[in-house]
Amino acid sequence: xxxxxxxxxxxxxYECFFMTLYEDKVLLPNDKTSTRIYIKHDGxxxxxxxxxxxxxxxxxxxxxxxxxxxxxxxxxxKDEKHEDGLVCALRELEEETGYTSNxxxxxxDFHSCVGYSSEMIELFIAxxxxxxxxxxxxxxxxxxxxxxxxxxxxxxxxxxGKITDSKTLAVLLYYLYGDNNE
Numbered sequence: 571x572x573x574x575x576x577x578x579x580x581x582x583x584y585e586c587f588f589m590t591l592y593e594d595k596v597l598l599p600n601d602k603t604s605t606r607i608y609i610k611h612d613g614x615x616x617x618x619x620x621x622x623x624x625x626x627x628x629x630x631x632x633x634x635x636x637x638x639x640x641x642x643x644x645x646x647x648k649d650e651k652h653e654d655g656l657v658c659a660l661r662e663l664e665e666e667t668g669y670t671s672n673x674x675x676x677x678x679d680f681h682s683c684v685g686y687s688s689e690m691i692e693l694f695i696a697x698x699x700x701x702x703x704x705x706x707x708x709x710x711x712x713x714x715x716x717x718x719x720x721x722x723x724x725x726x727x728x729x730x731g732k733i734t735d736s737k738t739l740a741v742l743l744y745y746l747y748g749d750n751n752e
Contacts, residue, residue, distance in 0.1 A: 571600075575596040575597065575604075576597040577595075579594065580593075581594070589611045591608075610688050611690075612648055613689065614645055614682075615648065615655045615662060616691050616694070617644055617659040617674070618694070619669050620695065622698050622700065625719060626718070627699060628716075628717040630642075631712065632713065640734065641717060641727060642733075642735045643738045643742075644662045644665075645737060655679075658692070659674065665705070666708055666714055669696075669700065670699065672698070673698045674695070677694055678741075679691070679693070691737050695741065695745065724742055724746060725746050728743065
């Protein structure tokens with residue numbers, strides 16, 4: 571059996587500046603039909619900042635969809651569909667934390683939620699981050715608190731379930747527990 575679904579019909583339900591919501595009728599591998607409702611997203615970047623002292627710079631912000639505060643790595647949508655992921659990551663790093671880095675490595679691209687979104691997030695790790703004297707300001711509707719933690723403190727946040735954001739968990743699990751010789 572081929573694991574492919576063929577689009578039979580597509581209807582745009584909603585569109586805004588960073589995503590479009592569709593409802594598609596699809597033909598399933600067993601020749602039956604079904605409906606798929608999904609988001610087409612232009613993409614985003616995220617970055618795990620690590621200071622010269624080895625502290626991990628996380629952010630805390632209220633997230634309306636979960637009705638609570640989330641602990642995350644800096645991230646944001648691409649300003650243009652084809653914006654370079656590193657450019658986006660460095661912009662978000664500066665706007666959300668006031669830090670920058672000249673030592674940024676690509677970690678991984680990943681789909682944030684394959685069940686209903688095409689969003690691809692480019693993940694980076696920024697080493698040797700330094701605080702800027704006059705960083706660019708962030709979005710007017712973002713209210714962020716910085717949380718600088720050691721690796722041990724980050725492990726506690728992960729293991730206790732205090733971090734539930736998928737992009738943050740992905741990069742932290744690799745950085746804290748992976749075979750990355752750090």
